[in-house]
Amino acid sequence: MADRAVALRIAALGVALLLAALTLGSAIIVAARATSWTLGPADGAALRFTLLQAALSAGLSALLAVPVARALMRRRFLGRGVLIRLMAAPFVLPVVVAVLGLLAVFGRAGPVNGALAALGLPALSIFGLHGVVLAHVFLNLPLAVRIILMGWQAIPAERLRLAQSLGFSDRAMFRHIELPMLRAVLPGAGAVIFLLCLTSFAVALTLGGGPKSSTLELAIFQALRFDFDLGRAALLAALQFALCAAVTVATARVASPFGFGAGLDRAVLPFAPRGWRAALDAVAIAAAALLLLAPLLAVVVRGVPGLLDLPSGVWPAALRSVLVALASAALAVAAALVLALALAAVPLGRFGRGIEMVAMLPLAASGLVMGVGLFLVIHPVARPESLALPVTVLVNATLSLPYLFRLLLPQARQVVADYGRLSASLGMGARARLRWVILPRLSRPLGYGAGLAAALSMGDLGVIALFAGDQGATLPLMVQRLMGAYRMEQAAGAALLLVSLSFGVFWLFDRIGDRNADA
């Protein structure tokens, strides 16, 4: 027993060290090459705007997700499962594609402004802070909804049934069942989204309407690209890490495990009130579906014509992307599982807080700084092009680990709290515990998380752009190169291919997770 716990802790420590090396270490390597250390006045403005838009985006995403998740949890309708999965698609869209999809709906020539004009109303501009927040909500609402849905699913059926038989009113239901669950999962979801928006670059700039919408990540980009000011880039990266640490600490303070105790582990159809509340639920679902699916539809419509004459280089790039996605998903799942289980097995102490912090670091890591750091390490010993794909796998696994970790941790804690003593008293071995107790109960977040990791990795453009040589291009890089050569139609086609592939991989993993959870 003790040996096993120690082994798990050592493995977790190893993963944490690797994560710290990739995130903090790469920033330190960049800093080591610096010759000057100054931040400009524009960096202060960038910090303020970054915080403002990230806070608004995270707050709004989390807030809007609550009614949508509640409605999806308690209503059953045709296509519900499909809708829940489809709603994940925006989260895995490459940013440029997402922005063009949003523009197709909310832009000057889009249907929203068409309708406004038909009604004789003034046109609505999507550009500005509201556009940035809209795009971030579009991209992140699905994640928040899913995290809350999983929170609902983790509430033992016995508690829901008890509440029903006690004749809980809506308010009592909210206070005694929903609120404790939200307190456990919402801060984490909000923190993840906040950190994600913290490093936003293309969305903020493209939809922000001008330099007043500059983010820290843009300042890093400028420092590395145009000014070759490594010191400034490292300082800005350190600032992002500090923000990440602060947010993680604050989240840990606010969030509390919900302590409903263990149930018999059976699913039950939750209580679904009729009347006006049913109508409200329908509105919540329809509004979310419209916001999330209309831009997706635009991506599909724009992409179809270009699918027919894709340049030949697109296909090998697609294959490379799929392989990179699968490899980094496998890596991320293994690492996150080790971290979550190690943390769930021990009471919250310094060790636990430290690991939790490190596991969140990749969210605040600037992809560019990480890429440059790795480049500086690799370049003296090997040709960066020859390592493009392994490096991409490693970095993408690192970047998607925080989501997986966040998804797994609350439920891993729950499983250990609920079944840890039982399995120990039964004298179950490590393998048996994993096979019969842990994995089946973590199956949902594992499947969803693996799907997210694979899809995110497929759409990621971060490091590959720095390492790719003549031959190693991935699909997102192809989309970017096609767009850069006036070939917008082919780019839209390749983007559709990319979206279909990443969504296909996501769907597959998510389904496997659900299947095993129900079995």
Place this chain on the structure above:
Amino acid sequence: MKTLPLAAGLLTIATAALAETPVLTVLTYDSFTPEWGPGPAIEKGFEATCGCDVQYVMAGDGAAVLARVQLEGAKTDADVVVGLDTNLTAAASATGLFAPVAVPATNLPVPFEDANFAPFDWGYFAFVYDKTKLDTPPKSFVELAASDLKIIIQDPRSSTPGLGLLMWVKAAYGEGAAQVWADLADNIVTVTPGWSEAYGMFLEGESDLVLSYTTSPAYHLIAETDDTKAAAAFDEGHYVQVEVAGKLASTDQPALADAFLAYLTSDAAQSVLPVTNWMYPAVTPAAGLPAGFETLIAPTKSLLLPAAEAEEARAGAIAEWQTALSR
């Protein structure tokens, strides 16, 4: 078991054969090397005569290429760098990593003197519009600022055309540039990180004009037989972007590098560039420009800040731009 030594033997032979062919590593930007770019034809053409193997290494755009050179320093594998522009050459020369090259006679519309860099193509920055949607395009920055036309531009902090526009306004208005930006502020729909987002959004109808090149309409005309796009001719003149190539001082193939640079301005390579890079060739090919290029506007006045001056003005101009647009 016998196959192992055999395979090892074959491998040795293969490696030896590879070692005999000298490799010329060309560091360039992303859009140079794809199957639709100028890279493949130039590689094929040069390899036919050089007895060498040309290998491209890519890094984003021109600015990323320079950043890559700086990251790699003197230890770089690259022999030749292709795709810096005149806003970057001063910074590039200052690294001390570049060696002097033979600068060919060119048809550039502006005087160009830089011992370290050979121009291979060039273009005019311009605002591109759709003729079917806009009857009377603005004829100057002043007219544009006074109109309620919407434009999309690129960020000078992350994009080379964005920086080019900044220099354009600076070269045309000097001290008055800040006022021009303040007047333009309400015309600017948004500022994108790179050229492709801006151009894509313009094509989707998000703006009336977009910052691009006078040669952009040639792509639509020649590749898509679509003659609806045109560039607006500005009275202030048009800023020139000259794309240059250079040789790294650390190269282990100096002769090959020189030969490649010479090939880049040869008739064969120059006739490939207009319809792949969609820029003007630095040396007009014997067969002339491709059909369609004669429809493009021909600015009467060309602007270009000397490299040292552009480098010096950059930080101040960015701050000025930022202040004017943040109000």
